[in-house]
Amino acid sequence: MPSAAEGARRPALIGLDGDDTLWESEVHFADVHEVYRDVFTPFVGDGTDVDARLYATERRNLELFGYGAKGFILSMIETAIELSEGAVTSAEITRILALGKGLLSHPVELIDGVADTVPTLAAAGYRLVLVTKGDLFHQEQKVAASGLADHFEQVAIVSEKDERTYRRVLDGVGVEPEDFLMVGNTVRSDVLPVLAIGGRAVQVPHHVTWSHEVVESDVEFPVLSRLADLPGWLESLG
Amino acid sequence: MPSAAEGARRPALIGLDGDDTLWESEVHFADVHEVYRDVFTPFVGDGTDVDARLYATERRNLELFGYGAKGFILSMIETAIELSEGAVTSAEITRILALGKGLLSHPVELIDGVADTVPTLAAAGYRLVLVTKGDLFHQEQKVAASGLADHFEQVAIVSEKDERTYRRVLDGVGVEPEDFLMVGNTVRSDVLPVLAIGGRAVQVPHHVTWSHEVVESDVEFPVLSRLADLPGWLESLG
Numbered sequence: 341m342p343s344a345a346e347g348a349r350r351p352a353l354i355g356l357d358g359d360d361t362l363w364e365s366e367v368h369f370a371d372v373h374e375v376y377r378d379v380f381t382p383f384v385g386d387g388t389d390v391d392a393r394l395y396a397t398e399r400r401n402l403e404l405f406g407y408g409a410k411g412f413i414l415s416m417i418e419t420a421i422e423l424s425e426g427a428v429t430s431a432e433i434t435r436i437l438a439l440g441k442g443l444l445s446h447p448v449e450l451i452d453g454v455a456d457t458v459p460t461l462a463a464a465g466y467r468l469v470l471v472t473k474g475d476l477f478h479q480e481q482k483v484a485a486s487g488l489a490d491h492f493e494q495v496a497i498v499s500e501k502d503e504r505t506y507r508r509v510l511d512g513v514g515v516e517p518e519d520f521l522m523v524g525n526t527v528r529s530d531v532l533p534v535l536a537i538g539g540r541a542v543q544v545p546h547h548v549t550w551s552h553e554v555v556e557s558d559v560e561f562p563v564l565s566r567l568a569d570l571p572g573w574l575e576s577l578g
Numbered sequence: 579m580p581s582a583a584e585g586a587r588r589p590a591l592i593g594l595d596g597d598d599t600l601w602e603s604e605v606h607f608a609d610v611h612e613v614y615r616d617v618f619t620p621f622v623g624d625g626t627d628v629d630a631r632l633y634a635t636e637r638r639n640l641e642l643f644g645y646g647a648k649g650f651i652l653s654m655i656e657t658a659i660e661l662s663e664g665a666v667t668s669a670e671i672t673r674i675l676a677l678g679k680g681l682l683s684h685p686v687e688l689i690d691g692v693a694d695t696v697p698t699l700a701a702a703g704y705r706l707v708l709v710t711k712g713d714l715f716h717q718e719q720k721v722a723a724s725g726l727a728d729h730f731e732q733v734a735i736v737s738e739k740d741e742r743t744y745r746r747v748l749d750g751v752g753v754e755p756e757d758f759l760m761v762g763n764t765v766r767s768d769v770l771p772v773l774a775i776g777g778r779a780v781q782v783p784h785h786v787t788w789s790h791e792v793v794e795s796d797v798e799f800p801v802l803s804r805l806a807d808l809p810g811w812l813e814s815l816g
Contacts, residue, residue: 404679404682404683405648405682405715406713406714406715406716407715408648408715410643410646410648410649410652410713411648413652414648414651414652414675414678417655417671417675418672418675421668421671421672424668426667426668426669426672427668428668429664430659430662430664430665430666430671431664433655433659433668433671434656434659434664437652437655437656440652441642444642444643445642475644475648475713475714476644476713476714476735476736476737477643477644477645477646477737478644480737497714498714499714499715499718512750
């Protein structure tokens with residue numbers, strides 16, 4: 341475990357990411373990708389990278405759909421039509437709809453240690469906010485199903501985790517960036533924008549990360565292998 | 579114009595609905611419905627009510643998709659497959675995707691009088707919140723494009739406009755229900771839940787209302803024909 345920076349104070353407010361920090365998400369998308377690849381590779385031959393084509397559609401649609409499972413389902417359908425040059429049948433479209441509904445309805449699985457760590461942080465007197473990105477309705481359902489909602493002072497479901505969003509969340513709860521620590525699995529969304537506004541961040545990487553969230557960065561920040569290590573790391577501060 | 583209840587105080591906080599109160603929304607859905615009906619009626623013969631089948635799918639999917647245009651697009655695709663008993667082609671699915679993207683990208687058209695009324699209310703010292711339902715990303719885009727965002731102390735994009743939601747919004751801004759007035763076009767979402775928690779509400783009906791939002795109610799509340807009548811109605815209070 342990396343040691344805390346010397347003299348760093350304990351944060352007043354801790355932000356926790358949802359997908360792939362508190363509960364599994366990307367593994368379900370990965371499962372869907374695998375089925376999708378199996379169904380549509382025969383349409384295009386081995387030379388075409390089905391995943392890459394799907395990701396290209398997703399990126400193109402991001403400015404209309406935003407993040408989240410519903411936009412992903414629409415992009416799967418659009419890509420299927422393109423890949424098959426229109427030969428896709430309604431049976432395959434129905435298959436995609438079913439895969440998508442599966443994504444929206446799978447039970448919430450908390451990541452190891454999360455169920456204990458969140459109450460531990462709350463009991464230690466930290467104010468907690470959940471900052472999560474994606475479809476509003478789907479995220480609300482996951483928050484409710486997680487059983488963790490009562491530990492959070494606020495649940496912020498946002499369309500993009502950028503500097504402006506974090507500033508808005510902090511303004512909403514009256515906390516200065518220097519008193520805020522964000523904890524999440526992605527460098528792009530959970531770490532860099534928070535550092536940029538003068539906050540602190542800890543990464544807890546997840547073994548599966550959506551390619552869109554992968555960035556190169558020279559910035560240094562603490563990395564913990566499990567969320568369960570966070571209370572001990574906080575103890576080492578100040 | 580109905581006169582205000584005798585002795586009613588001016589509200590400290592006014593909540594305004596977005597879709598079909600500040601800007602046009604349902605007319606765009608109605609346009610899509612019309613095209614959809616034209617495309618799919620030939621598949622089913624005149625006996626089948628295409629709109630009713632689509633609405634049945636929407637209702638069935640509401641618990642997975644929530645409100646908003648993306649879920650509506652998915653329901654249009656699902657219904658097309660069902661109505662055609664699988665005979666729908668990828669060209670028609672592509673047509674649906676294009677209709678859906680049109681819904682997500684049409685310019686925001688403020689309803690008559692709104693562009694003046696919102697600044698007038700703000701200038702008169704009323705605290706304003708926007709309480710709107712639907713896809714998070716789409717609603718954010720509409721709020722930004724409306725040019726009205728700066729007049730609102732808070733923009734609450736919510737998945738359901740029920741009593742719990744209004745209580746949460748009011749808690750967030752520290753206002754008691756009796757000091758709150760909600761203004762919107764639908765009785766179901768903008769009026770009844772607010773009255774139920776002890777707030778006040780004014781309906782400004784829109785000429786097109788989604789059937790899901792239509793309810794029977796014996797409750798009485800003020801109805802204004804245009805949002806532009808609101809400042810005068812408020813003047814008549816207290």
